[in-house]
Amino acid sequence: MFVKRGIAVSPGVVAGPAFVLGTEDFRIPRRLVKIDAVDSEIARFEVALKHVCEEIYENQQQAASQLGEQYAAIFSAHLQMVQDPKLTDEILTLIREKCFSPEFASSRVLRKYAKIFQNLGNNYLAERAADIFDLEKRLLKHLLGERREELMNLAAPVIVLAHNLTPSETSKLNKKFVLGFATEVGGHTSHTAILAGALELPAIVGVGEFLSDVSGGETVIVDGNQGEIIIDPDEETLDRYRHAEERQRHVTARLDSLLKLPTETKDHIPITLLGNIEFPDEAEHCTSRGADGVGLYRTEFLYLESDREPTEDDHFDAYCKVLKAFPTHPVVIRTLDLGADKIPTSINGGHWTASPNPELGLRSIRLTLKNLPLFKTQLRAILRASVHGDVRIMFPLVSTLLEIRQAKMILRDVIDDLEEAHQQFRRDVPLGMMVEVPAAALLAEEFAQEVDFFSIGTNDLIQYTLAVDRSDPAVADLYRSGDPSILRLIQQVVEVGQKHNVPVTVCGQMSSDTKFMPLLLGMGLRHFSVTPFSIPELKEVLRHTTREHAEAVAAHVMKFDTARDVESYLRGELKKICPDLFSS
Ligand code: PEP
Ligand code: MG
Numbered sequence: 001m002f003v004k005r006g007i008a009v010s011p012g013v014v015a016g017p018a019f020v021l022g023t024e025d026f027r028i029p030r031r032l033v034k035i036d037a038v039d040s041e042i043a044r045f046e047v048a049l050k051h052v053c054e055e056i057y058e059n060q061q062q063a064a065s066q067l068g069e070q071y072a073a074i075f076s077a078h079l080q081m082v083q084d085p086k087l088t089d090e091i092l093t094l095i096r097e098k099c100f101s102p103e104f105a106s107s108r109v110l111r112k113y114a115k116i117f118q119n120l121g122n123n124y125l126a127e128r129a130a131d132i133f134d135l136e137k138r139l140l141k142h143l144l145g146e147r148r149e150e151l152m153n154l155a156a157p158v159i160v161l162a163h164n165l166t167p168s169e170t171s172k173l174n175k176k177f178v179l180g181f182a183t184e185v186g187g188h189t190s191h192t193a194i195l196a197g198a199l200e201l202p203a204i205v206g207v208g209e210f211l212s213d214v215s216g217g218e219t220v221i222v223d224g225n226q227g228e229i230i231i232d233p234d235e236e237t238l239d240r241y242r243h244a245e246e247r248q249r250h251v252t253a254r255l256d257s258l259l260k261l262p263t264e265t266k267d268h269i270p271i272t273l274l275g276n277i278e279f280p281d282e283a284e285h286c287t288s289r290g291a292d293g294v295g296l297y298r299t300e301f302l303y304l305e306s307d308r309e310p311t312e313d314d315h316f317d318a319y320c321k322v323l324k325a326f327p328t329h330p331v332v333i334r335t336l337d338l339g340a341d342k343i344p345t346s347i348n349g350g351h352w353t354a355s356p357n358p359e360l361g362l363r364s365i366r367l368t369l370k371n372l373p374l375f376k377t378q379l380r381a382i383l384r385a386s387v388h389g390d391v392r393i394m395f396p397l398v399s400t401l402l403e404i405r406q407a408k409m410i411l412r413d414v415i416d417d418l419e420e421a422h423q424q425f426r427r428d429v430p431l432g433m434m435v436e437v438p439a440a441a442l443l444a445e446e447f448a449q450e451v452d453f454f455s456i457g458t459n460d461l462i463q464y465t466l467a468v469d470r471s472d473p474a475v476a477d478l479y480r481s482g483d484p485s486i487l488r489l490i491q492q493v494v495e496v497g498q499k500h501n502v503p504v505t506v507c508g509q510m511s512s513d514t515k516f517m518p519l520l521l522g523m524g525l526r527h528f529s530v531t532p533f534s535i536p537e538l539k540e541v542l543r544h545t546t547r548e549h550a551e552a553v554a555a556h557v558m559k560f561d562t563a564r565d566v567e568s569y570l571r572g573e574l575k576k577i578c579p580d581l582f583s584s
Contacts, residue, residue, distance in 0.1 A: 001232050006182060006207035007476055008227030009193035011533070013241050013248070014180040014202050015221045016235070018214050019158035019166075022146040023027060024040045031101040031213070042095055044217075045102035045431050048142035052082055055138060074131075082135055087113070103143045103215065104373065110136040136479055144215055154178065161211060161229075167191040167342050168304040171278070180222040182207055182229045188479055190458040190471030191341050195301075196224075197531040198278045198510075200285070206473030223398045231559025255536035262541055265521065267546045273538060274330065274529040276507060279305070280318045283325035285532040290539070293329030293390070294322060295529020296455065296507040300336045303344035310346075315381030323389035330390045332432065332455070332529070333382050335375070335398040335407075339363025341471060347374075357563075359469060364397035369406055379414040383425040392430045394455060399437040404450050436460035436508070441489040444496035454497055455529065458508025462486055481510040482562035482570065487519075487558065494524045505529050514581065515570040517541045537581060544577045 033041045060075035081087065087109065094105035114132040117125050136379035148169070151160065163184045167175075170192045173181070178201060186192050186205025196203035202224030212218065215233045221230040221241055225248075230237060264270050274295030275286030286294060302310045302318055310318075323329055338344060340358045355361030368375035382393055395407050408431065418425050432448075435441050436457030444454070458481060463470040465486055468479045480486075490506070497504035507529035510516050513535050520528070521542070530538060553573055560566045574581070 010196035012202035317383035482566035522550035
């Protein structure tokens, strides 16, 4: 058994068989197997070998028919090599007699031969070493990892372990069979992390290299509360986690009892807790947690979960589905925030011009302003859906006034078109913008003249203010919501909102983190849009906090000059007001 730590991004604990997604480069640890597992390990090796032979044979046939026999001969040589009994016997002996894992034994034997070829002093033979490495890679792929397309065709429950999962891959995970996941890369608020929350799958990211230490089928525990992955746990550990699961069920039941109680502070100040969603189905996660509506609908996932570009009707149907769950509550539809790590395959056949720095490139509102048909299709659908509820439109990543003015102009064009076509829609749909670029926070006074509401996107605001890539684990320790620079920007936006009567919501992950709730309340915020599963806990914190206490917390926090001091103070305060959240 061994344990690796990563970044906890979606709570819950699961245990199950590993489904390892192959990486390009495998690093094989010297792993031993138990003596009574030798036979099953040999059987596993033989299955992998059989698959490798079949795969090479297919390549050989394909090369013969498309390129000619001389190219097919390359694969014939591979086949001969892999079927050479001397080679396979050597591997089997290491497994049988030294209890080496099949991965380690194969790698050891194949690399030994590759080295011999490399040292023969003959160029032609030295190049054959590459063929042996290729065989090693094929064998390891079958022993260690499944191919990505198999992820879409699961038939039994698994825990997915991967170097990386793109947001698009994550959005397509089959919840029926995927119990949870862990990735080597990724940061606190990467979109993959956010999606894990949306799918309510326990997950950790940014674990660092660990894939070569685990084999497909091996039992693993993903602890999304503590940010740990435990490979090959012993009985005692499994037992401990079973108890933790049991305790978690009790906490959930206790928090569920809050559902019928009003969302308000201890001194009865009403607070709005809205839900963040990525898929229409999640509207139900919001209603079951008692959300007051949807404060952020990330509509770009309509593009990411499908290989086909959505039509206006696809948009319309998705929005109506959400409005059906919330016919009288606000539903804030954010226009497409594509680009950066959210690249759909349905646009330009997935061929996007590579940006040297995608987070600063053509993404979000910048992208839609340059793709008017795409933008107008969505705006038409939102307006048409507006007759079914309290729809609000929000533009993402606005950084200049010209951008918001241009977006409003396009919206007016769409309104004219709909009027001409005698389509039904509401003319009074409120218009808001995300404040997630420092420039927008700094010019909040000016932006307040242009929009009906602000929503602070702390995920990007932190990334751009601190110059820390939100999905890069190498700098994850620098990505801090409690940094005084972030708090001052938030405070400035709140003050502008109060002055100009422009409602301000916080919709970044910071507002889903219980320890920040008293601080945000104390800064004057009353509206939050959060990951649905965090609603019960946040409600509990709110119901234990008074305005006076929250304001005292905020005043105290504003005196700190480091994120570390801010966050440790807030943790201490939360422990005082809500000890139950910690004892459970
Ligand atoms: C944010 O940046 O805080 C936000 C809510 O938007 P997203 O996470 O989708 O970038
Ligand atoms: Mg954002």
